[in-house]
Amino acid sequence: MRPESPGWKPSPKDPLAPEQPVSIRRILRLFRPYRGRLATVGLLVAASSLVSVASPFLLREILDVAIPRQRTGLLGLLALGMIATAVMTSVFGVLQTLISTTVGQRVMHDLRTGVYGKLQRMPLAFFTRTRTGEVQSRIANDIGGMQATVTSTATSLVSNLTSVIATIVAMLALDWRLTIASLLLLPFFVWVSRRVGRERKRITTERQKQMASMSATVTESLSVSGILLGRTMGRADSLTRSFADESDRLADLEIRSSMAGRWRMSTIGIVMAAIPALLYWTAGMLVHFGGPAFSIGTLVAFVTLQQGLLRPTVSLLSTGVEMQTSLALFQRIFEYLDLPVDITEPEHPVTLPKAKGEVRFEKVDFSYDGDDPRATLRDIDLTVPAGTSLAVVGATGSGKSTLSYLVPRLYDVTGGRVTLDGVDVRDLDFASLARAVGVVSQETYLFHATVADNLRFAKPDATDEELREAARAAQIHDQIAALPDGYDTLVGERGYRFSGGEKQRLALARTILRDPPVLILDEATSALDTRTERAVQQAVDALSAGRTTLTIAHRLSTIRDADQIVVLDKGRVVERGTHDELLAADGRYAALVRRDAQTTEAPAVPVRALGSTSSPL
Structure with a gap:
């Protein structure tokens, strides 16, 4: 079983298996x-x-x-x-x-x-x-x-x-x-x-495992997200008791270690x-x-x-x-x-000084377990010409995000190949691939540093003017300039000083600084409200102009103008075409559009209903 499988467990010969003798x-x-x-x-x-x-x-x-x-x-x-x-x-x-x-x-x-x-x-x-x-x-x-x-x-x-x-x-x-x-x-x-x-x-050995467990508990429960969850769920006292139990076990092991x-x-x-x-x-x-x-x-x-x-x-x-x-x-x-590294740079890598941006999926198969016949992706054949846009839609679990992760080699295909300008991405050097492909995901990550430092993570030598131009393109400059410390403002852990839309636009500005010819948007606006989504979508449109864009779509209203749209179902392409062509075919895409429209138009549930004694909740 491949190490990246979600069901992977150490085997007796695996480097993570316990009690391996030390030379x-x-x-x-x-x-x-x-x-x-x-x-x-x-x-x-x-x-x-x-x-x-x-x-x-x-x-x-x-x-x-x-x-x-x-x-x-x-x-x-x-x-x-x-x-x-x-x-x-x-x-x-x-x-x-x-x-x-x-x-x-x-x-x-x-x-x-x-x-x-x-x-x-x-x-x-x-x-x-x-x-x-x-x-x-x-x-x-x-x-x-x-x-x-x-x-x-x-x-x-x-x-x-x-x-x-x-x-x-x-x-x-x-x-x-x-x-x-x-x-x-x-x-x-x-x-x-x-x-x-x-x-x-x-x-x-027992003590170090216990220290690791306690460290994980601290990291998870004392993060901003952990504190919010613990407080809102009323679990602060139980978390404290749980930590006290772990600390007590560690103290006992320390005493036993000292007195052994x-x-x-x-x-x-x-x-x-x-x-x-x-x-x-x-x-x-x-x-x-x-x-x-x-x-x-x-x-x-x-x-x-x-x-x-x-x-x-x-x-x-x-x-x-x-x-x-x-x-x-x-x-x-x-x-x-000794952990095996599955994704490695080739012995004689190919360098692309300036990629044009043509992306192809040629007979691509992918499975988290290389021997599992129930592959996540099967027989994917797609061509995205340089400068055009491809939107990928489908039900949850159909393989949309996995497909997008194959281009920057976050995973490697188990069959077929993915090419960039005709070169298999597995043959490219990591630096060329990183320059050519930019990813903006739904989960935006910001460091506990200043706004400027977070933006310069994409381009360390960027000037202040370049930062401002990127922020303007992402429609976030005015909000940053209005802060007391401007671009020197600390964003807080994981960017919690900013709203979801602001963090998403900061991530877009960071990608604009890197200026990649291929852009992957993995449901970049799915977690935003309609008004914020509209502002972020304008920034996305500005960023996508002139680039090869692969969009993983959650809200279908954002991909109507895509040059081509494919529908995935259980890892296979079941439909492809433009928005108008797929609507005219009245197949799965048309059904998804109708469902999306109904969801958007559905009335909000009254707040009092959530607390009603007759509620099934």
Whole structure:
């Protein structure tokens, strides 16, 4: 089943299916562009580890040589050496943190832009089945949750591992028997940390899903449309309770994530802190049973090394737990990065510097499920000469909008082809297609920005005069000029500061700025009242002049002058001709015109009838 099908669900092999294993090698590839900086970090880590293990040896010389033999000069040099060791370790640590954090933030940037860029190339159907809050959560929460991993965890892993290895080597150099006694419990510690990591990974997956769900709830219910719906339906309290329930579940998961394995990891810390007592006991037993005696300096230096081993070992085990936890986040990000992109630019695209605007549908079939015999469109043959107009009418669900979406490649045909100036639109580069085809839909979208910024979205380098000319052509300039801030007025979220007709004319002005030779009007006036529709229709007529226009008609009065009209029924063209020709044929189009006229002339339902006790509502 094709991913864009409304009934599409993840299959076990699908990239959106849960529990896909994450390759460590793939995670490491994220850092490949920064391997030079990482090599520098590695050198700093190695230098820092080697310098830090020198202090116990200096301490041994102080206790066994400098103080007993009263060699003050040597004592001063050894003391300065310990101070220099501390200074060098701190300097190396700061440089290491700076470079590793920079690399981590660049990887975070690469992930964010990679996911955003991938989503920009996803088919329209992906967004019709995915909650906006879910998409936002993947970019903000999941990538944000990986910050510690990509900025510090990797460096911490290398640093602590190097410190552990260097410390163990130094401990062996002092005494191999005490070293073995110190490391007897290490396999147990590793086993505990792995179990804790698996537990946290499972909880983290649940937590991120819950965060995505809560983010979607906030996005939907706290938008302007959501607030209007909630208030008018009297659901504000129930929405608050629903959000509180989701928040409570998230809080519970956060507590479980934080406390997962906490007691077991604390036990490890307690045991490792008690190891010095074990070392003193071991040294005493070895001497008691005839072993060689330990100098005070050697024993103190060894215990110092062992205590120095405590911090990186515990940190290393904790880092392992964090890395297992972060695998759940990487899994969710890679799911999006691995989504198949069905509509892609051809390997050798054709460029149209200036399209004339002839559009053809040649034996076009389309189905949301490529294997479904009940195709949305079947055997469509249409030619729209450059500069002429085509109107498409039909009942709801007949395939009108789907037909129009094939021209700008919001969907790709499953049979036949759609051409622009004789070139299959699938062979055109995206830039040429975007320049050639403009779409004005019933659902007008405006950004929460100024009027000027919304218009310049179509043409970023447009001058102020060009903005005004486009607004005049769309018959919206006077309304904009009357605003206190004129073209610098914020339109509000989704343009809610403007009426439906004003938003539609702003959308038309935006399209006029782009000046496409092919214009698609997808029921652009169907949601407007008659008076507003008349004003918008005048702007539409001005915009359509001299362009190839494909109009998806809801009100048939707006397409009487179309050069040709086709009637769709169940995805097939059942009638075609001019308005007068189709009326004379007295077929489906004529029936639609009569129904449209009756609907327009029908008297309005009295308001009081809606509240009548006898109403069937």
